Amino acid sequence: MTAVAGDFRTQLRALVELQGAVLTDAELSHMAESYPRCPGKEHWDVREYARASTAGAREYRVVRGSSVQDVYRSVERVRATAVRTALNDLEFQQNARTDPEPAT
Numbered sequence: 001m002t003a004v005a006g007d008f009r010t011q012l013r014a015l016v017e018l019q020g021a022v023l024t025d026a027e028l029s030h031m032a033e034s035y036p037r038c039p040g041k042e043h044w045d046v047r048e049y050a051r052a053s054t055a056g057a058r059e060y061r062v063v064r065g066s067s068v069q070d071v072y073r074s075v076e077r078v079r080a081t082a083v084r085t086a087l088n089d090l091e092f093q094q095n096a097r098t099d100p101e102p103a104t
Helices: 005-018 025-037 077-098
Strands: 044-050 058-064 070-074
Antiparallel strands (some): 044 058, 058 070
């Protein structure tokens, strides 16, 4: 989680678009603010919740591991899944750049 806020938004936007979704600037800003509050090494996942405002409506939240702190919410599962995949890809790429090469 060493990405600078601007780099985070740019990289995340590109990775989400590769998944076929588009995030608004407001969504990206919210995620840039929420992301540092969701530390850990577990993979990101999508959880389904009932929405209190509408009977039978669902909301999908992107969370890390067993945490209840979400980094993204959507009424569309496909958008939440795109964000989950993008976050996992982003962290994989960051770890690949910072992990030392194995000794041969």
